[in-house]
Amino acid sequence: MPFNSFDQYPMTWRTSLNKAETPYYVTLAKILEQDIASGALLPGTKLPPRRELADFLDINVSTVSRAFKICANKGLLTGTVGSGTFVAYDVTTNIFASPVQHNTPLIELGSMMPETMPQEEIVDLLQKMLTEPDAFKLFQYAHGEPLWHKEAAAKLIARTGYSPNPFDIFTASGGQNAIAAVFAGLFNPGDKLGVDPLVYPGLKSAAKLFGIQLVPIRQEQGEMAAEGLLYAIKNENIRSIYVMPDSQNPTTHTMSQAGRRAIANMIKEHDVLLIEDGINSLLSQHPLQPIMSMAPEQTVYLASLSKAVLPALRLAYVVVPQRFQPQMENALYNINLSQSSIMTELAARLIASGQLDTLLNARQVGIHHRNQLVDTVLKGFEVWGDSNSLNRWLILPQGVSGNQFEKLALEQGVHVFGSERFAVGKDDPIGAARLAICVPESIEDLQEGLLTIRKILENLS
Numbered sequence: 001m002p003f004n005s006f007d008q009y010p011m012t013w014r015t016s017l018n019k020a021e022t023p024y025y026v027t028l029a030k031i032l033e034q035d036i037a038s039g040a041l042l043p044g045t046k047l048p049p050r051r052e053l054a055d056f057l058d059i060n061v062s063t064v065s066r067a068f069k070i071c072a073n074k075g076l077l078t079g080t081v082g083s084g085t086f087v088a089y090d091v092t093t094n095i096f097a098s099p100v101q102h103n104t105p106l107i108e109l110g111s112m113m114p115e116t117m118p119q120e121e122i123v124d125l126l127q128k129m130l131t132e133p134d135a136f137k138l139f140q141y142a143h144g145e146p147l148w149h150k151e152a153a154a155k156l157i158a159r160t161g162y163s164p165n166p167f168d169i170f171t172a173s174g175g176q177n178a179i180a181a182v183f184a185g186l187f188n189p190g191d192k193l194g195v196d197p198l199v200y201p202g203l204k205s206a207a208k209l210f211g212i213q214l215v216p217i218r219q220e221q222g223e224m225a226a227e228g229l230l231y232a233i234k235n236e237n238i239r240s241i242y243v244m245p246d247s248q249n250p251t252t253h254t255m256s257q258a259g260r261r262a263i264a265n266m267i268k269e270h271d272v273l274l275i276e277d278g279i280n281s282l283l284s285q286h287p288l289q290p291i292m293s294m295a296p297e298q299t300v301y302l303a304s305l306s307k308a309v310l311p312a313l314r315l316a317y318v319v320v321p322q323r324f325q326p327q328m329e330n331a332l333y334n335i336n337l338s339q340s341s342i343m344t345e346l347a348a349r350l351i352a353s354g355q356l357d358t359l360l361n362a363r364q365v366g367i368h369h370r371n372q373l374v375d376t377v378l379k380g381f382e383v384w385g386d387s388n389s390l391n392r393w394l395i396l397p398q399g400v401s402g403n404q405f406e407k408l409a410l411e412q413g414v415h416v417f418g419s420e421r422f423a424v425g426k427d428d429p430i431g432a433a434r435l436a437i438c439v440p441e442s443i444e445d446l447q448e449g450l451l452t453i454r455k456i457l458e459n460l461s
Contacts, residue, residue, distance in 0.1 A: 011048045013041060017057050024059050025066035032071050036087055044426055045087045047077070073190055073211035075204065078425045086426030107449035108439045110415040112249070112391060114307050115366045115438040121355045122310060126346065138342040145171060149344055152351040153317040157303050159360075160281040162293040164301070164319045170328060171344060173336045174314035175279055175304035176202045182275055182300055183210040185331030186324055187240070193275075194232050194241035196224065198422040198429060200249045200277070203242060216425040217241070222253040226262040233270050240273035246287060247280040250422050250434040251393050252385035257288050264294035273324075274299040282308040283364060284388050297321050300328075305347060307390060309359050315339075315347050364388070370437045370446060377450040381457055383435075390438055394453070396431040397460045405433050408456050414449045 015035070021027045035041045047053070050068065054061040068085055071077045079085040129135060150166035157164055172178035179202065187193075189211030195203065197216040207214050215236050218228030224243065232238045243263065245255040267274050274291060276299050281287050292299040301319040306312075320328045350356040368387040375383070382395035394416075396405050402418025409416050416433045423429040435453070440446040 011052070011056065012045055013047055013053070014056070017059065023063075025063045025070070028057070028059075028063065028067035029070040032067060033074070033076060036071075036076055041087050043087050043420075044428060046426075047085045047087070049084065069190065072213055075208040075214070078213075078215075083426075088425065106410075106413055106415045107445055107452070108415050109435045109437065109446075109449050110417045111439065112307065112436045113311060113439045114309075114363065114390070115370065116441045117362060117366055119310060119359070121359060122313075122346070122350070125349055125353075125355065129342070129345065129349070138345060140341055141339075145339075145344070146348075148352070149348040152348040153303075156282070156351045156356065157278075157301070157317060157319065160278055160284075160287045160290050160303070162290045162301070164292075168319050168322065168325070170318045170320055170325075170332055171336075171339050172316040172318055172332055173339065174306055175277070175302055175316045176206065177336055178302050178304070178316040178318050179203060179206050179275070179277075180209070181318070181328065181331040181335045183207070183212055184335060185327040186273065186300075187212055191240070192236060192238045194224075194229065194236075194238040195424055196243070196248065196251075197424055197427065198251055198419065199242070199424055200244060201421060204424065214424045216427075221256070221259075222251065223255045223259045224263065226266060229263065229266050233266075233272060238272070240275065241267070242275040242277065243291070244277040244279065245281070245291065246278065246284050247385070247389050249280070250391060250417070250419075250432075252389045252391065254284075254288070260289060260291045261294060264291050264298075267298040268295050272298060276301045278302060279304045279307055280388075280390065282360060283367065283390070285364060292319065297323070300324065308363060309350075309356065313343065313347060315343055367438065370443065373443065373447060374435070374437055374450060377447065377454055378457075381454070390436070392435045392437055394433045394435055396433065397457065398431075400431050400460055402429065402431055402433055405431070405456070405460075408460075409433070409453060412452050412456060414452050416453070 015031050017024060017028060050061050050064045054064045068077055076088055077085055078088045129138060147166065150169045153169045154164050154166045172181055183206055187210060190213065192213045192215050193207065194217045195214050197219065204214065215232055215238050217224045217232050219225055229241065243255065245260060247254055263274065266272065274295065276291050278290060278301060281290065282303065290301065292301040302316055304316040306314050318328065367390065371385065371387045371389060374392050384393040384395065385391065402420050406416055406418035416435055419429040419432040437446060440449060
């Protein structure tokens with residue numbers, strides 16, 4: 001029997017437990033997951049303390065703890081030492097959910113994609129490759145990576161300010177696969193990963209898949225604070241962090257050089273693994289020094305081509321410290337099996353020939369032009385980002401949530417993503433929306449979408 005009477009006792013969550021169903025912790029976890037899915041428990045709700053819930057249900061505290069852990073590993077719960085356990089704020093959002101059907105075509109400003117542009121260089125290079133005597137080899141699996149492919153990858157990454165050893169570079173089938181391989185090879189279910197409070201949604205979905213708990217790190221000036229990181233290391237038991245230092249998705253913030261040095265010093269001192277996502281660094285005209293250059297033994301660095309060059313070129317290069325290479329090699333093989341020979345050869349030739357520089361420069365010009373349009377149409381409103389940004393971060397009027405704005409825009413034929421889709425942890429995120437400005441095929445479509453957004457903002461102000 002419960003030790004206390006709960007007849008008049010306030011509790012944020014009351015449930016019953018069928019003692020015939022065992023084990024209890026699995027049953028309790030299922031009930032908790034169902035109540036979150038149904039909306040009976042809303043995002044941000046603080047759950048009762050574990051001892052109180054155990055007393056209420058007349059079960060052991062360890063049973064409650066195990067049930068909470070199951071749900072936390074699925075990304076449903078979050079908690080910090082001394083604050084309690086909360087329903088994660090993003091449990092009701094799905095970045096991959098398609099918008100409802102409309103009678104008129106939507107202007108897509110939601111999902112991230114690079115601008116559609118001519119790719120004559122790639123077409124010409126492919127045609128040349130296919131006329132060579134050993135072209136048939138391009139349609140086989142790639143067994144082993146030629147050294148000159150790795151040297152080409154090292155040349156590409158050197159654009160960001162760090163020249164890796166070619167032998168430390170591995171290939172993955174895109175940035176998302178690279179992240180999955182890092183999680184599969186270097187993490188265990190239940191491990192905690194420190195992240196920004198608003199983070200790349202693909203990282204969140206991969207973390208849920210592998211049972212990794214995301215811990216938001218306190219920020220200062222839009223980036224991880226050294227004190228916040230130190231607190232998480234000592235109190236939240238994190239042993240790794242993830243950052244996107246250049247044009248962070250979704251906030252567009254570029255981490256200061258001082259912030260990069262602070263993180264490098266912290267991870268070296270405490271032997272913390274850093275996943276540095278350089279997906280946007282290749283598009284920066286004047287990139288700052290990457291963190292890996294300051295802490296190479298603690299950092300796994302990712303460079304992806306699909307956003308910077310061509311969506312179909314789904315390749316990522318992963319720079320891995322030697323001590324992690326056996327695990328990463330095994331994980332990459334099991335996740336990717338084997339790379340496409342035609343893709344790895346095409347990418348290497350583009351880099352080695354210098355044609356990729358031409359493509360990147362053209363991409364930068366297009367991005368700059370689209371950002372100029374954003375600044376013109378949305379002048380007077382707070383829109384974060386600069387001429388290098390693949391997306392912009394729109395700060396909404398006071399009292400308007402990202403979810404609300406997303407629905408209003410959808411009603412007017414424009415698809416954007418509200419800030420709730422990117423949130424990590426228990427706190428209500430800032431009212432904002434991500435505008436993926438490179439997705440519309442034409443500059444005219446982008447302008448129409450931005451003008452619609454401006455009208456909505458003016459009506460809200």
